[in-house]
Amino acid sequence: MVDNNNRVINYLRLSVTDKCNLRCIYCMPEEGVEFMPHAEILTYEEMLVIIKLCVQKGIRKLRLTGGEPLIRKGVIDFIKKVSQLDGLQEVTLTTNGVYLKEFAQSLRESGIFRINVSMDTLRPDRFFNITRRDVFDRVWAGIEEAESAGLSPIKINIVIMRGVNDDEILDFARLTYRKPYHVRFIELMPVGDPYRWTPDRFLSAKEVFDKISTLGTIMPVSPDPLDGPARRFALEGSKGEIGLIGALSYHFCENCNRLRLTADGKLRGCLFSDSETDIKEPLRNGANEQYMLKLIEETIQNKPRSHGQAAWQPRKCSRSMNGIGG
Numbered sequence: 082m083v084d085n086n087n088r089v090i091n092y093l094r095l096s097v098t099d100k101c102n103l104r105c106i107y108c109m110p111e112e113g114v115e116f117m118p119h120a121e122i123l124t125y126e127e128m129l130v131i132i133k134l135c136v137q138k139g140i141r142k143l144r145l146t147g148g149e150p151l152i153r154k155g156v157i158d159f160i161k162k163v164s165q166l167d168g169l170q171e172v173t174l175t176t177n178g179v180y181l182k183e184f185a186q187s188l189r190e191s192g193i194f195r196i197n198v199s200m201d202t203l204r205p206d207r208f209f210n211i212t213r214r215d216v217f218d219r220v221w222a223g224i225e226e227a228e229s230a231g232l233s234p235i236k237i238n239i240v241i242m243r244g245v246n247d248d249e250i251l252d253f254a255r256l257t258y259r260k261p262y263h264v265r266f267i268e269l270m271p272v273g274d275p276y277r278w279t280p281d282r283f284l285s286a287k288e289v290f291d292k293i294s295t296l297g298t299i300m301p302v303s304p305d306p307l308d309g310p311a312r313r314f315a316l317e318g319s320k321g322e323i324g325l326i327g328a329l330s331y332h333f334c335e336n337c338n339r340l341r342l343t344a345d346g347k348l349r350g351c352l353f354s355d356s357e358t359d360i361k362e363p364l365r366n367g368a369n370e371q372y373m374l375k376l377i378e379e380t381i382q383n384k385p386r387s388h389g390q391a392a393w394q395p396r397k398c399s400r401s402m403n404g405i406g407g
């Protein structure tokens with residue numbers, strides 16, 4: 082479906098749960114996180130109904146995210162059902178990788194062909210400082226297991242923070258010489274609890290690009306129609322790719338094809354806009370299909386033209402990333 086700004090909306094990001102087994106410093110506080118009450122969380126059956134309706138409205142790609150999607154019980158069976166839905170061309174998953182070693186093979190068998198793994202450092206001690214959990218080896222083993230299971234490409238998402246992990250930009254870029262991974266640098270965004278965004282911690286995609294350019298010739302990679310917002314490049318002679326996601330420094334809003342469904346059943350047109358459509362309550366109250374489709378249609382049509390964020394003047398978004406589904 083086309084929105085009021087002539088964008089084709091074909092990509093749904095679904096937060097399967099707001100719970101997570103890591104406590105990344107830019108995303109959640111160390112303690113005292115309040116999660117959504119169980120009764121508020123969409124059941125898998127409800128999610129399936131909503132996804133099918135979204136497919137009727139033109140959604141072709143689905144990404145499962147969270148919180149951490151692999152900690153929700155029954156997620157593999159759910160993925161199997163989702164993968165069999167007519168009309169969806171692609172089902173993908175974003176994970177922190179903690180349970181990837183256990184699940185890589187069954188993910189592949191249930192219809193996931195490619196995954197994103199969030200890993201902000203290649204150093205075990207720093208991994209603990211960023212995530213507050215000592216599971217670097219598990220995550221790395223999970224990535225290697227995913228590679229053996231034939232998941233491809235494996236995208237590694239790095240939230241880049243000045244003074245925290247920016248000294249690893251070249252190490253991550255060099256990884257693409259050894260491994261066929263797509264290494265994607267994401268600008269720190271003003272979402273999360275506590276409010277971790279500060280101008281001195283922010284590092285722009287352009288700075289990352291300039292640093293990587295010192296390694297060798299960088300060639301652009303042509304985009305795919307179902308691509309996300311990453312600008313894609315490859316170092317000459319490498320096996321993998323580099324992606325830059327300049328969420329704040331350059332706006333990709335004019336090409337944004339996304340819709341989000343939170344774990345508690347709210348449809349959002351934009352990560353940063355607090356405007357949401359409650360889709361769960363009407364569903365639970367027995368609304369008919371036509372009414373539900375109308376709600377989805379209106380959310381798509383009213384998708385904000387731009388997230389209105391600027392690197393020099395960010396606004397805080399009221400929900401945390403794990404609540405929205407990052």
Ligand code: SAM
Pocket residue numbers: 101107108146147148149150175176177178197198199238239240267268269270271272273402403406407
């Ligand atoms: N648990 C899964 C994971 O770790 O990938 C999925 C959920 S996580 C919220 C999704 C993505 O959002 C991760 O790549 C994470 O690094 C990113 N993220 C969370 N807070 C962020 C922030 N303030 N700025 C930029 N990216 C953020």
